[in-house]
Amino acid sequence: MTETKERNLYEKISKETVFKKLEDIFGIKNVTDKPADLYPYSYDMTECEPHMPDFVVIPENSGQLIELVKFCDQNSIPIVPYISGNNVGGLTIPEQGGIVVDFGKKMNKILHINDNMMYALLEPGVTFGELKKHLDDNYPHLRYSYPFAPPYAGVVGNVILSGMNNLSCKLGSMGDSINGLEVITADGELIRIGSCFYGKDTADDDSWWSRYPMPDLMGLFINWQGMTGLVTKCAVQLWPNPPFKKTYLGIVFGLPDIGPVIREVGRTEIVDDISAVSIEVVKMAVELPEPVKIAGEPDFACLFSISGKTESLLRAKEEYLKLTIENLKKKGIKILLVDADEFTKLFSLRVRCHLDLPAVILSLVEYSGLTWFGSYAPTHKLELLIPKVNDLFIKYKVPPFIYMKIMKHAHYGIFRPILRYNKYKDEEKIHNLLNEIAELCIAEGCIPYKTPAWMTEKMRKVINPGWLKLFDKIKSCIDPNNIFNPGRWNT
Numbered sequence: 481m482t483e484t485k486e487r488n489l490y491e492k493i494s495k496e497t498v499f500k501k502l503e504d505i506f507g508i509k510n511v512t513d514k515p516a517d518l519y520p521y522s523y524d525m526t527e528c529e530p531h532m533p534d535f536v537v538i539p540e541n542s543g544q545l546i547e548l549v550k551f552c553d554q555n556s557i558p559i560v561p562y563i564s565g566n567n568v569g570g571l572t573i574p575e576q577g578g579i580v581v582d583f584g585k586k587m588n589k590i591l592h593i594n595d596n597m598m599y600a601l602l603e604p605g606v607t608f609g610e611l612k613k614h615l616d617d618n619y620p621h622l623r624y625s626y627p628f629a630p631p632y633a634g635v636v637g638n639v640i641l642s643g644m645n646n647l648s649c650k651l652g653s654m655g656d657s658i659n660g661l662e663v664i665t666a667d668g669e670l671i672r673i674g675s676c677f678y679g680k681d682t683a684d685d686d687s688w689w690s691r692y693p694m695p696d697l698m699g700l701f702i703n704w705q706g707m708t709g710l711v712t713k714c715a716v717q718l719w720p721n722p723p724f725k726k727t728y729l730g731i732v733f734g735l736p737d738i739g740p741v742i743r744e745v746g747r748t749e750i751v752d753d754i755s756a757v758s759i760e761v762v763k764m765a766v767e768l769p770e771p772v773k774i775a776g777e778p779d780f781a782c783l784f785s786i787s788g789k790t791e792s793l794l795r796a797k798e799e800y801l802k803l804t805i806e807n808l809k810k811k812g813i814k815i816l817l818v819d820a821d822e823f824t825k826l827f828s829l830r831v832r833c834h835l836d837l838p839a840v841i842l843s844l845v846e847y848s849g850l851t852w853f854g855s856y857a858p859t860h861k862l863e864l865l866i867p868k869v870n871d872l873f874i875k876y877k878v879p880p881f882i883y884m885k886i887m888k889h890a891h892y893g894i895f896r897p898i899l900r901y902n903k904y905k906d907e908e909k910i911h912n913l914l915n916e917i918a919e920l921c922i923a924e925g926c927i928p929y930k931t932p933a934w935m936t937e938k939m940r941k942v943i944n945p946g947w948l949k950l951f952d953k954i955k956s957c958i959d960p961n962n963i964f965n966p967g968r969w970n971t
């Protein structure tokens with residue numbers, strides 16, 4: 481689906497000279513051009529066309545990266561920042577070759593936890609699993625917010641792509657929870673953004689506590705898919721970890737009726753997270769990979785997580801959740817509310833994984849291919865989107881897998897039809913289905929995130945021209961030689 485563009489990188493400088501320079505900067509053990517080493521960086525789980533990088537380097541510090549960026553800018557050599565390649569959008573495939581910078585191996589330290597102002601200062605390679613363990617072992621009174629991504633996916637990769645995690649009903653997009661960034665731009669400048677901006681050469685680790693009130697330059701690096709600079713440090717907010725937690729499972733009969741259910745519960749302002757999935761996904765979770773829906777079965781299941789600093793606060797929230805469900809029933813919605821913690825005991829520990837994130841969710845990783853139309857969505861359109869997309873799944877004889885979230889107490893939502901498939905076997909069918917879903921959802925105003933280039937191509941046709949002009953102007957101003965992750969957003 482993505483068109484692979486060939487770019488003659490070694491007109492100005494030979495490949496041998498580049499290799500020598502990389503060895504000088506990173507040391508012989510941290511540079512490779514061997515095909516066997518490069519191959520794993522050439523593809524991901526999605527439909528996006530593979531492409532080999534020319535080199536992979538493993539940095540240890542920002543000094544090395546400044547030298548690299550200056551050299552690549554002079555010689556117009558692409559740099560593709562990489563953490564663990566789990567973005568599910570082909571975003572780290574080096575579409576035009578060049579150098580993959582793998583942050584995951586050595587720039588993966590938790591630099592500081594500020595317990596007082598509740599944030600973690602991270603290098604880009606820190607994973608969800610590492611952050612969770614560090615907090616549980618050392619700061620059990622603090623928590624972070626986790627996605628359904630595996631524990632080996634990167635925290636910084638997630639926040640700079642506006643991830644949606646298991647506190648998102650309260651917090652909204654994870655991009656909003658960034659306090660500060662340290663970034664290297666194409667001219668080799670090291671920039672600190674946020675309250676950490678005081679101090680010429682260094683910043684106190686305790687100064688990364690706020691993003692405002694200066695002009696918000698952070699927007700130049702969030703959602704840009706590594707196209708505007710290399711993030712070398714990132715401060716993310718943490719939150720108090722309440723001792724009392726509970727998850728309820730809502731089972732809903734009637735395809736579109738899940739819309740009002742999750743919107744109404746979202747508006748109660750008492751839930752940490754709401755995620756809803758087609759009922760077929762519940763069957764996948766209990767190890768039925770190709771489920772068939774039986775007449776009379778419910779259509780959707782949703783998880784509502786609540787928490788409280790005291791038991792009575794948790795009970796009050798439970799009471800209000802139950803009242804909200806009762807009111808929905810009075811309006812004719814058929815819904816059952818069950819205790820998810822009890823429900824999961826009926827099955828293997830794999831089902832429990834959905835409640836104890838981060839975890840490897842079997843239904844998402846059991847095939848060689850995984851892709852989705854992941855989007856921020858207008859929630860008033862859910863009733864229209866759900867049956868239409870469900871019909872598309874049925875048309876292609878693929879078990880429906882619709883995943884939704886309510887964000888920031890129902891100000892907006894996530895609509896994500898997910899496709900798992902066998903690569904090299906079902907690829908054509910899955911591409912066609914995804915393409916139809918994308919066309920339908922974009923026409924209804926959904927805004928895809930973690931967008932592969934074939935999808936941004938579609939979006940460009942309907943985006944306001946003024947926006948596109950400004951976007952292209954910013955990219956060419958901040959990265960005039962188009963060295964950072966070229967090809968993304970069709971640059």
Ligand SMILES: Cc1cc2nc3c(=O)[nH]c(=O)nc-3n(C[C@H](O)[C@H](O)[C@H](O)COP(=O)(O)OP(=O)(O)OC[C@H]3O[C@@H](n4cnc5c(N)ncnc54)[C@H](O)[C@@H]3O)c2cc1C
Pocket residue numbers: 560561562563564565566567568571572583604627628629630632633634635636637638640641642643644645704705706707709710711712844845930965
């Ligand atoms: C099974 C599965 C389930 C998932 N579920 C969810 C979910 O529920 N919610 C959710 O939000 N996400 C989800 N994701 C996506 C995932 O959480 C994030 O996209 C992931 O955490 C990104 O981290 P990464 O290590 O894979 O980054 P990568 O994929 O390596 O990089 C992500 C992007 O950031 C850029 N980048 C990397 N490092 C830097 C840097 N230092 N400076 C600048 N740019 C950089 C890359 O070029 C790329 O564009 C899921 C993924 C999988 C595989």
